[in-house]
Amino acid sequence: MNSVVNLTIAGRTQVGDISFIDLVAQQRRIRSAIERRLQNVLDHGRYIAGPEIDELEETLAERTGARTVIACASGTAALIIPLLARGVGAGDAVFVPAFTYNATANAILLAGATPVFVDIDPETFNIDASDLQRRIDAVKSEGRLQPTAIIPVDLFGSPADYPAISEIAKAEDLFLLSDGAQSFGAELNGQQVGNLAPATATSFFPGKGLGAYGDAGAIFSQNTLDRERWASIRWHGTDEARKDSVRVGFNGRMDSFQAAVLLEKLSIFDDELAARRRIADEYDRRLEGVGRPQADIKGAVSGQGYYSLCVENRDSVVQKLKQAGVPTAIYYTTPLHLMPAFSDYAPANGLPVTEKVASEIFALPMHAYLTPQQVDYICDAVIEAVQ
Numbered sequence: 001m002n003s004v005v006n007l008t009i010a011g012r013t014q015v016g017d018i019s020f021i022d023l024v025a026q027q028r029r030i031r032s033a034i035e036r037r038l039q040n041v042l043d044h045g046r047y048i049a050g051p052e053i054d055e056l057e058e059t060l061a062e063r064t065g066a067r068t069v070i071a072c073a074s075g076t077a078a079l080i081i082p083l084l085a086r087g088v089g090a091g092d093a094v095f096v097p098a099f100t101y102n103a104t105a106n107a108i109l110l111a112g113a114t115p116v117f118v119d120i121d122p123e124t125f126n127i128d129a130s131d132l133q134r135r136i137d138a139v140k141s142e143g144r145l146q147p148t149a150i151i152p153v154d155l156f157g158s159p160a161d162y163p164a165i166s167e168i169a170k171a172e173d174l175f176l177l178s179d180g181a182q183s184f185g186a187e188l189n190g191q192q193v194g195n196l197a198p199a200t201a202t203s204f205f206p207g208k209g210l211g212a213y214g215d216a217g218a219i220f221s222q223n224t225l226d227r228e229r230w231a232s233i234r235w236h237g238t239d240e241a242r243k244d245s246v247r248v249g250f251n252g253r254m255d256s257f258q259a260a261v262l263l264e265k266l267s268i269f270d271d272e273l274a275a276r277r278r279i280a281d282e283y284d285r286r287l288e289g290v291g292r293p294q295a296d297i298k299g300a301v302s303g304q305g306y307y308s309l310c311v312e313n314r315d316s317v318v319q320k321l322k323q324a325g326v327p328t329a330i331y332y333t334t335p336l337h338l339m340p341a342f343s344d345y346a347p348a349n350g351l352p353v354t355e356k357v358a359s360e361i362f363a364l365p366m367h368a369y370l371t372p373q374q375v376d377y378i379c380d381a382v383i384e385a386v387q
């Protein structure tokens with residue numbers, strides 16, 4: 001997604017190509033080390049369940065403080081496995097924001113349960129804890145579904161309000177599964193994502209903060225009891241000998257090549273995360289009062305998967321930025337309850353905050369390889385476009 005910048009904005013001259021996400025610069029930096037890792041896999045030939053999988057799970061557990069980590073085929077698999085392990089299914093209500101990627105709701109429906117969409121907070125763009133409580137109460141009084149689980153999403157890398165959500169989950173006896181697909185590396189009150197909820201799913205899709213060279217994901221647990229069941233479901237529901245089926249499962253495994261890539265990428269992850277955070281700080285500083293950027297809750301430090309902000313004239317701003325050579329993306333133009341696949345579950349009165357944010361939001365380029373000149377240029381271009 002490269003665009004050539006050859007314009008002059010606010011007196012500044014050419015800043016070269018600006019990428020929305022730059023996987024090319026990143027690969028250049030670690031290419032030879034990745035080649036060595038991939039060569040190792042070719043040499044030992046254990047393409048499935050190779051030593052890289054154990055090493056990755058141990059490294060991720062160490063890094064996050066999680067008691068158990070299971071490497072999976074994708075972020076979607078990482079959401080479905082804990083739901084199946086928990087027996088979430090037909091007749092169960094799972095509370096989820098509609099302002100997320102479709103995979104969050106797909107996982108609920110694939111498990112056989114029913115998504116109950118919850119509105120978001122207008123500042124954090126994450127699930128609104130007071131609306132969550134209202135919708136739990138409404139499901140209970142209607143009596144058709146059994147409230148069973150909550151899946152908050154750490155949108156764009158910013159942790160959801162786990163202190164408030166955990167309290168509700170505890171009081172209502174609901175399973176709390178965090179969708180941390182976009183927030184690996186983020187923290188809340190000094191604790192890493194992977195350790196903010198009893199179970200956390202993350203995605204290593206190539207464009208994520210920590211991305212594989214294909215599909216991959218992981219599940220993190222705060223206890224060791226989940227490990228056996230999750231590992232079994234990931235391997236077609238088999239027993240430890242991987243022979244007899246003891247439960248229903250599927251092929252939810254990560255392959256050794258992806259684990260090899262991720263291990264190498266982890267060696268530069270903190271450096272890249274620090275760079276993304278510096279860029280986000282600069283966007284915050286330069287664009288103060290220009291738009292409404294996503295706010296983090298108190299004590300949270302975002303993983304800066306994306307940098308999104310709201311402006312009233314979003315479509316014209318995005319168009320002008322395109323003309324200025326600044327690539328943008330919109331996450332998400334259509335909230336899930338307004339999509340055909342999920343419209344059966346749309347709340348009667350819609351989700352007013354979600355719908356408003358969806359009409360105003362857009363994301364700026366965000367990756368560790370943006371130069372200070374490019375960040376400056378992007379900010380100038382946004383300021384000019386918003387006027």
Ligand SMILES: Cc1ncc(COP(=O)(O)O)c(C=O)c1O
Pocket residue numbers: 074075076077100101103104153179181182202203204205215216217
């Ligand atoms: C919020 C969210 N949940 C779930 C997923 C699914 O992850 P994957 O594409 O690895 O299956 C994604 C991926 O884009 C996501 O952004």
